[in-house]
Amino acid sequence: MEGGRAFYAQIIMTEEVSFKKLKEIFFIFLKLGAFTFGGGYAMIPLIEEEVVHKRKWIKEEEVIDVFAVAESIPGAIAINSSTFIGYKIAGRKGAIAANIGVILPSVFIITLIASVFGRFQDNPIIQAALLGVRSCVVALIGVAAFSLSKKALRDKLTVLLWLITVLCILIMDLHPIFMIISGGLIGLLVMKIMPDKVEEIIKGRGDNE
Amino acid sequence: MKIYLQLICTFFKLGLFSFGGGYAMIPLIEKEIESHGWMTATEFSNIIAIAEMTPGPIAVNSATFVGYKTAGILGGIIATIGVALPSLLLILLVSQIFFKYQDHPVNKMIFYGIRPVIVGLITTATVFVGKTAFFHWEVSLAGIKDLFGFLNFSSIAICIISFIGMLRFKIHPILMIGISAVLGVVSMYLF
Numbered sequence: 155m156e157g158g159r160a161f162y163a164q165i166i167m168t169e170e171v172s173f174k175k176l177k178e179i180f181f182i183f184l185k186l187g188a189f190t191f192g193g194g195y196a197m198i199p200l201i202e203e204e205v206v207h208k209r210k211w212i213k214e215e216e217v218i219d220v221f222a223v224a225e226s227i228p229g230a231i232a233i234n235s236s237t238f239i240g241y242k243i244a245g246r247k248g249a250i251a252a253n254i255g256v257i258l259p260s261v262f263i264i265t266l267i268a269s270v271f272g273r274f275q276d277n278p279i280i281q282a283a284l285l286g287v288r289s290c291v292v293a294l295i296g297v298a299a300f301s302l303s304k305k306a307l308r309d310k311l312t313v314l315l316w317l318i319t320v321l322c323i324l325i326m327d328l329h330p331i332f333m334i335i336s337g338g339l340i341g342l343l344v345m346k347i348m349p350d351k352v353e354e355i356i357k358g359r360g361d362n363e
Numbered sequence: 364m365k366i367y368l369q370l371i372c373t374f375f376k377l378g379l380f381s382f383g384g385g386y387a388m389i390p391l392i393e394k395e396i397e398s399h400g401w402m403t404a405t406e407f408s409n410i411i412a413i414a415e416m417t418p419g420p421i422a423v424n425s426a427t428f429v430g431y432k433t434a435g436i437l438g439g440i441i442a443t444i445g446v447a448l449p450s451l452l453l454i455l456l457v458s459q460i461f462f463k464y465q466d467h468p469v470n471k472m473i474f475y476g477i478r479p480v481i482v483g484l485i486t487t488a489t490v491f492v493g494k495t496a497f498f499h500w501e502v503s504l505a506g507i508k509d510l511f512g513f514l515n516f517s518s519i520a521i522c523i524i525s526f527i528g529m530l531r532f533k534i535h536p537i538l539m540i541g542i543s544a545v546l547g548v549v550s551m552y553l554f
Binding site (some may be wrong): 185187188189190191192194195196199200203208217218219221222223225227228229230231232233237238241242246249250253256257259260261263264265267268269278282283284285286287288289290291292293294295296297298299300301302303305306307312313315316317318319320323324329330331333334336337338339340341342344345347351352355356 | 377382418421431454461483496535
């Protein structure tokens with residue numbers, strides 16, 4: 155509980171955040187918006203590189219929680235996750251800076267394409283380049299799944315949950331939000347039927363850092 | 364003036380009621396466009412194709428595009444604000460609650476269960492995007508004749524190179540995207 159209060163105090167403190175930091179947040183998310191092909195998940199390796207490793211603003215395992223929240227509320231995952239990370243780094247102003255930063259490149263690029271290049275997508279060289287990019291996007295999402303699995307899949311139950319999710323979506327085409335709610339309920343169920351495991355699970359998170 | 368108001372209301376609604384990210388938003392956008400008579404189905408499918416090809420969230424890309432086509436540059440900006448605003452407001456609301464209870468055991472156990480699901484969603488996303496990248500869709504439309512004509516080997520090779528490049532040699536993702544684009548063009552001339 156103590157840690158929770160300390161963290162909340164920290165959040166309130168970060169409301170008084172310097173303009174320099176906001177500018178940095180804005181430009182990082184501008185970069186993310188400009189180089190994110192193929193949706194929110196393809197953004198994860200870039201977030202890990204820029205926000206987790208280089209600047210150490212958030213921890214690696216927090217990235218999963220960010221995407222859990224981004225998936226659970228309506229809206230585009232890329233926008234939700236960016237805004238949430240912005241909030242995590244620098245409170246309300248940080249959220250606004252990240253939100254504007256991540257959408258601005260799209261507005262610029264699309265307006266340019268819509269007004270200048272009529273049918274650029276029919277050019278065979280651009281098509282070949284984009285197929286290359288799309289192949290890279292598969293790898294980007296794969297890398298994201300791989301690196302996040304190291305933090306999320308720590309015991310038999312979590313590996314089982316991962317497997318069930320993959321099968322339910324691939325075979326039964328269930329909606330992601332349904333899987334997320336089920337996952338949360340299973341977490342609570344574990345708490346109810348195996349209370350002695352809870353401490354181990356919560357502590358285990360600290361040991362992994 | 365009326366068109367701007369329509370755009371911001373429509374895209375705000377889309378941003379607020381679409382679960383499951385940008386791709387889930389596409390059919391909803393289509394429905395709205397139809398009911399307003401903003402553009403034809405072909406125009407719309409062209410827009411989605413371009414929105415998928417260009418960087419940035421697909422929801423934002425398609426909002427900007429539809430806004431631009433219906434009401435010019437200002438229309439594009441207004442539609443984009445409409446689609447992004449619910450995210451901003453909801454995140455501001457949710458984060459306060461999230462950080463308040465972050466360290467509570469109940470919250471930790473909920474996320475213990477949710478994290479593997481999220482990794483599962485990302486795993487399946489890899490499969491879905493892989494499907495669109497690794498198969499020749501012209502051939503897939505004609506039906507599966509033989510596996511070798513069906514698979515796009517240069518795409519698979521670029522994907523493997525990217526995966527190893529980023530994971531093992533720590534190549535920056537942006538650089539890797541650039542390399543992949545070049546490799547895509549090179550493989551077109553080679554094969």
